[in-house]
Amino acid sequence: MNVDVVPAIAELRERLSPRRRTGSIGFVPTMGALHEGHARLIDRARSECATVVVSIFVNPLQFDRPDDLANYPKTLDADLDLCRAHGVDMVFAPSAPELYPQPPLCTVRVERLADHLCGRYRPGHFAGVATVVLKLLAIVQPDRAYFGEKDAQQLAIVERLVADFNLPVEIVPVPTVRAADGLAISSRNQHLDARGRALAPALYRALQKADRQIAAGESNVASIVAAAAQEVPRADDVRLEYLEVVDPAELQPVRSVGGPVRVAGALWIGRTRLIDNILSTPPSKK
């Protein structure tokens, strides 16, 4: 079994054209450093589409810190092995000049949805994400595109991007994959040393604690968050960047839980930033 690596937009379009006429195209956009979470996206695409395309592109437009861009893990050979093993038909791996031959003057503006959670701490990040996703969707023209629920804010923004611009694609959300101790699988986990890895599941424990309170009928967000944050260990190199409760559609903070909410957090361990979230539902009212 082989996987074709295509670096050029024109060639990708040419090779997809006959496949498009005979069956559906599934698309999994990634920044490489593929892991079990990506494999789950690919498997889902594989089960639903005649052709599966994975893109590997570390998008400079969405990095707010140059060191984060420079340090982003690059593991192309292993990525291709994973794609091969999971039956991917084509890997689109463009260079930065192929995707940005000139500085873009037209980009996506994202309002409201990027004001809180990660968006508040990463200025321009989600505009960069939305812009590259729009470009990739226009290049691949898939019938379905697959995104992980771990990046809930990204997923909500991509869903709104598709709705607002009438893009002819179905966005398929895929549940977060977790390690046995609850840690969400992420490319950034590999930056953790053994101690950091042992501390990391605290983020998910905090989310679970918030979820249990909400499920038990607690509606006061300030007290939910205060109790949940106690799950985070006190240490010089551990910092909870945010822990927020927002409405799932437009990601605006709520003060009182009156329906399903997204509970999301970002945790720094040393120089590594981890994010996670869950959808939490209060008990139905009598």
Place this chain on the structure above:
Amino acid sequence: MNVDVVPAIAELRERLSPRRRTGSIGFVPTMGALHEGHARLIDRARSECATVVVSIFVNPLQFDRPDDLANYPKTLDADLDLCRAHGVDMVFAPSAPELYPQPPLCTVRVERLADHLCGRYRPGHFAGVATVVLKLLAIVQPDRAYFGEKDAQQLAIVERLVADFNLPVEIVPVPTVRAADGLAISSRNQHLDARGRALAPALYRALQKADRQIAAGESNVASIVAAAAQEVPRADDVRLEYLEVVDPAELQPVRSVGGPVRVAGALWIGRTRLIDNILSTPPSKK
């Protein structure tokens, strides 16, 4: 000969789908009030494409003045007659709620290209244009889309939109259609009374005067513009909003003409605003 009027996105897509498989689709986006200029766009599409789609939608997002939106001419029956006479296959005429079921949170941000010419006087206008063009292109998915050169700034922005977002469509520019006295054909001309109509060709005369100077080797933009502006008659209700000389690609003002330039102006006659432009080329250097 008949023309199908389709108000719903889903129905349009469904009806275009079989046509897409057998031949190319040409698209002419309009705000209605169709005239000879639109007819030229349609004829060009008709000569190049198996299916021709015209959209009629007065896009609220691109109006910076509520009275301009309220007064924009609406002539649907005559528009359909023109479409029928010119062999249009389908007219997409959505309502505002069909295209904007909710206020968009993702829109197109346009940098640089909207800083001068009309963009300077119509804040948000070109972001609104770029947003609706992106939506319409995603809905119709044409092989080619046709735009008039009369709206040169709009055309340059649409070309950049397509390049920056890798949209799979060819943008075809179509030359401006003029009355015998040089006035560019425009939907707004019908707001002019007899006296206004007699004054209106002054804008094109000013552009021609600039063009003659440039062709004769004059390179100083300040003196070109000062001489050209003298073509505009002095009257209480006549006002030259701008007359600018810009580079044709990114529409930035030039001080000295050293290659092809776009000369563009906007002229108010009473409450009617007219725009026009020409591409002007200096004599080649020995």
